[in-house]
Amino acid sequence: MTVAVHKRWLVIMVALVAYGFVLVGGFLSIGTGSALSSLALAVLGFILYAYTSVRMEPIDTQPKLGGRAQETQRRYRTIAISSVLSLYLALAAGTIVTNQGALWECLAWPVCAPSNDLAVIAMTHRVLVALATLFIIVFAIQTWRLHTHQSIRQAARWAFGLMIVATVVGMFQVILANQSNTITLAVLRIAHLTLGASMWGILVVMATVAYHLPITKTSAKPVVAKPEDGVVTHTLFKDYVSLTKPRVITLLILTTITTMFITPEGMPSLTLLFWTTLGGWLMPSGAHALNCYFDRDVDLKMGRTGRRPLPSNRIPAWHALVLGIVLAIVAFAILAVFVNLLTAILALTGFFYYVVIYTLILKRNSPSNIVIGGAAGAFPPLVGWAAVTGDLSFAPLFLFAIIFYWTPPHFWALALIRQKDYANANIPMLPVVAGDDETKRQIVLYSILMFVLTLILTPLQIFGLPYFLMALAFGGLFLYYAIQLQREGSTKAAWALYRYSLLYLALLFVAMVVDRVIT
Numbered sequence: 001m002t003v004a005v006h007k008r009w010l011v012i013m014v015a016l017v018a019y020g021f022v023l024v025g026g027f028l029s030i031g032t033g034s035a036l037s038s039l040a041l042a043v044l045g046f047i048l049y050a051y052t053s054v055r056m057e058p059i060d061t062q063p064k065l066g067g068r069a070q071e072t073q074r075r076y077r078t079i080a081i082s083s084v085l086s087l088y089l090a091l092a093a094g095t096i097v098t099n100q101g102a103l104w105e106c107l108a109w110p111v112c113a114p115s116n117d118l119a120v121i122a123m124t125h126r127v128l129v130a131l132a133t134l135f136i137i138v139f140a141i142q143t144w145r146l147h148t149h150q151s152i153r154q155a156a157r158w159a160f161g162l163m164i165v166a167t168v169v170g171m172f173q174v175i176l177a178n179q180s181n182t183i184t185l186a187v188l189r190i191a192h193l194t195l196g197a198s199m200w201g202i203l204v205v206m207a208t209v210a211y212h213l214p215i216t217k218t219s220a221k222p223v224v225a226k227p228e229d230g231v232v233t234h235t236l237f238k239d240y241v242s243l244t245k246p247r248v249i250t251l252l253i254l255t256t257i258t259t260m261f262i263t264p265e266g267m268p269s270l271t272l273l274f275w276t277t278l279g280g281w282l283m284p285s286g287a288h289a290l291n292c293y294f295d296r297d298v299d300l301k302m303g304r305t306g307r308r309p310l311p312s313n314r315i316p317a318w319h320a321l322v323l324g325i326v327l328a329i330v331a332f333a334i335l336a337v338f339v340n341l342l343t344a345i346l347a348l349t350g351f352f353y354y355v356v357i358y359t360l361i362l363k364r365n366s367p368s369n370i371v372i373g374g375a376a377g378a379f380p381p382l383v384g385w386a387a388v389t390g391d392l393s394f395a396p397l398f399l400f401a402i403i404f405y406w407t408p409p410h411f412w413a414l415a416l417i418r419q420k421d422y423a424n425a426n427i428p429m430l431p432v433v434a435g436d437d438e439t440k441r442q443i444v445l446y447s448i449l450m451f452v453l454t455l456i457l458t459p460l461q462i463f464g465l466p467y468f469l470m471a472l473a474f475g476g477l478f479l480y481y482a483i484q485l486q487r488e489g490s491t492k493a494a495w496a497l498y499r500y501s502l503l504y505l506a507l508l509f510v511a512m513v514v515d516r517v518i519t
Contacts, residue, residue, distance in 0.1 A: 259384030286327030350379030374407030
């Protein structure tokens with residue numbers, strides 16, 4: 001059986017590689033290259049269809065459906081066939097665009113003026129891609145609704161995901177056509193074509209399976225537990241969003257945006273603000289998704305995190321892995337293209353710092369995990385500053401340091417509350433390793449360091465007197481909560497410090513903007 005499986009995948013991979021070589025074979029003439037590419041595409045589809053059909057049970061042996069189920073099955077098969085045909089037309093048009101160089105006549109996105117025949121060909125390809133995307137989305141949704149077969153549901157996810165990624169790569173191929181070197185464009189071209197070929201193969205197999213298998217679900221609405229029954233309801237969309245930890249990102253984005261308003265360049269444009277915010281949101285979203293993937297075993301042992309989508313098995317673990325990687329790639333591309341390369345590199349550095357340095361190395365191995373690993377959350381001011389100025393200077397490094405020293409007292413307050421959870425999961429947080437008293441002492445020390453650091457920005461002439469007065473008031477209250485926690489040692493005091501620490505950082509960065517406006 002193993003040998004058979006290996007042979008099957010070998011045949012498919014050889015077919016895909018052969019198709020790829022035909023597509024990128026620039027040595028072929030325009031007519032010959034387009035014809036051979038389209039023919040290779042059709043042959044690949046026929047091979048996969050024939051092989052899948054042979055491996056499946058004949059249609060006449062399947063259970064007979066009647067009534068509304070039969071009509072539902074008929075519509076479902078129609079959508080499957082429409083998806084395959086529309087994708088074939090889109091990819092065939094794409095081969096013509098590639099072989100005739102029509103891309104260079106249609107460099108506006110998403111629509112260009114049909115100034116000549118090549119521009120018309122390029123726009124036709126985009127329209128067909130949009131149509132195919134619509135069909136594939138409907139096909140995937142119907143598959144998830146009507147089938148319980150894990151293989152076809154997984155194929156639907158891959159077809160949907162590859163279609164989106166291929167479209168995004170094609171978009172960047174157009175946007176970067178006049179800005180990138182030949183090697184970059186060649187890589188984008190090969191990636192776009194390879195994704196298209198892979199998506200075609202998956203969709204053919206998926207449609208074949210869908211045509212052979214009877215539907216296994218009814219269209220009846222599922223029964224949803226009521227909140228008053230004591231059951232927490234979840235939706236798939238909310239579960240995926242929760243992987244990105246949007247509440248945490250909100251504070252990170254605030255420090256990014258406020259930093260953009262305090263640079264020497266003055267007020268940033270709305271366009272720059274939009275792209276920086278979008279890329280700055282997607283990058284930590286990807287990091288958090290990977291954090292959920294790598295920490296799913298730990299989350300299972302902790303009461304606070306045990307109900308997350310991965311430990312609860314509401315979402316397959318590999319979904320978080322793919323989501324994190326895709327979000328990081330898209331974020332880097334957005335920042336590199338629409339902002340600047342330094343901003344993209346800084347955001348990606350923060351991504352790797354959080355995923356590798358903190359999650360994979362420090363979190364499970366060192367009580368200094370929050371001290372050193374907390375630097376990952378200090379990158380947003382650097383990103384915001386670089387987005388506006390294109391470089392770094394003394395001032396953003398101080399902003400980095402403020403968040404670096406803010407993180408330990410902020411997180412250790414929560415760690416004191418969740419100490420038993422971390423102990424059960426064998427995570428060496430400071431309260432677990434050093435005890436409550438030492439943790440509270442460290443909280444006060446780091447709070448003092450942070451407080452002093454925020455005040456010296458005025459003597460250094462980075463900010464003026466208005467900022468100094470606000471930082472003095474906000475920091476003084478922070479220090480009060482830290483000392484109160486050391487004296488009382490109660491859970492109530494720990495919650496008070498933790499909650500105020502979130503507000504404090506937001507107020508401090510807003511104070512910087514206010515100072516710039518006033519002075």
